[in-house]
Amino acid sequence: MILDEIAAKTRERIEKRKQEIAPETIKAQAEKIAEKEKKQGGFTFPFEQALKKNGISFICEVKKASPSKGVIAEDFPYLAIAKEYEAAGASALSVLTEPYYFMGNDTYLKEIANQVQIPVLRKDFTVDEYMIYEAKVLGASAVLLICAILSDEELKRYAKIAQELGLSALVEAHTEEEVQRALNSKARIIGVNNRDLKTFTVDIHTSERLRRQVPQDIVYVSESGIKTPEDIRRLRENGTDAVLIGETFMRSEDKKTALRWLAGEVE
Numbered sequence: 001m002i003l004d005e006i007a008a009k010t011r012e013r014i015e016k017r018k019q020e021i022a023p024e025t026i027k028a029q030a031e032k033i034a035e036k037e038k039k040q041g042g043f044t045f046p047f048e049q050a051l052k053k054n055g056i057s058f059i060c061e062v063k064k065a066s067p068s069k070g071v072i073a074e075d076f077p078y079l080a081i082a083k084e085y086e087a088a089g090a091s092a093l094s095v096l097t098e099p100y101y102f103m104g105n106d107t108y109l110k111e112i113a114n115q116v117q118i119p120v121l122r123k124d125f126t127v128d129e130y131m132i133y134e135a136k137v138l139g140a141s142a143v144l145l146i147c148a149i150l151s152d153e154e155l156k157r158y159a160k161i162a163q164e165l166g167l168s169a170l171v172e173a174h175t176e177e178e179v180q181r182a183l184n185s186k187a188r189i190i191g192v193n194n195r196d197l198k199t200f201t202v203d204i205h206t207s208e209r210l211r212r213q214v215p216q217d218i219v220y221v222s223e224s225g226i227k228t229p230e231d232i233r234r235l236r237e238n239g240t241d242a243v244l245i246g247e248t249f250m251r252s253e254d255k256k257t258a259l260r261w262l263a264g265e266v267e
């Protein structure tokens with residue numbers, strides 16, 4: 001199963017990284033940044049704040065390739081893409097850092113976070129707390145926690161580490177049971193992936209159906225397979241706070257017009 005395969009490959013990648021930068025070192029670096037933020041007035045959790053604004057928020061994804069679609073963007077000027085998203089009115093960005101299946105890179109995240117004002121989610125398969133410290137050091141405002149690859153204990157522990165570093169956690173679920181597990185982990189932001197990461201089938205109805213399970217004070221995100229203004233209209237009417245969109249934007253030449261079209265502002 002692809003998800004387990006990616007998770008296993010990620011564990012290998014992180015074990016190698018630990019040889020380059022020791023866990024104590026990355027942890028100390030992350031904590032130092034967090035301490036500084038605390039002294040300068042405390043954590044603001046910009047990712048969560050950005051999604052709580054009025055109206056449906058757009059999280060735009062910087063993604064070169066995916067296991068289900070192969071290479072999506074041959075030409076991949078990631079910094080220009082990120083800046084275009086920001087200028088188009090994105091509330092937040094999602095940057096893939098997984099190298100083997102998504103052709104992502106930590107450097108993309110680092111450079112982008114450095115050059116945009118809006119908060120950035122590190123989109124990766126978090127399977128080790130090391131990756132949360134890394135995310136902080138790279139300049140992310142949020143990390144992804146996928147219920148399907150984490151135990152209850154890990155979900156809680158990782159959410160706590162993120163919180164203590166001033167990072168938001170987007171807790172991803174795909175089934176009713178996973179939404180329940182996300183709620184039990186005290187998630188403040190829950191994303192329902194319309195794509196089944198085990199079979200790659202996409203069905204927007206998944207995030208519509210699971211909406212009622214999540215209390216109003218938790219930020220609710222619909223992820224994947226969003227393609228038309230009609231999709232957005234339905235999700236908005238269903239009480240969705242934010243949408244996470246990759247492919248549709250990556251394939252559009254003019255991201256500003258694409259965003260306005262999806263938002264129903266232009267024909």
Ligand SMILES: O=P(O)(O)OC[C@@H](O)[C@@H](O)c1c[nH]c2ccccc12
Nearest residue numbers: 193223224225226244245246247248
């Ligand atoms: O490109 P799409 O279909 O708009 O999907 C974006 C995003 O939801 C998708 O990339 C994604 C959702 N959850 C993930 C977990 C890992 C990697 C990628 C993802």
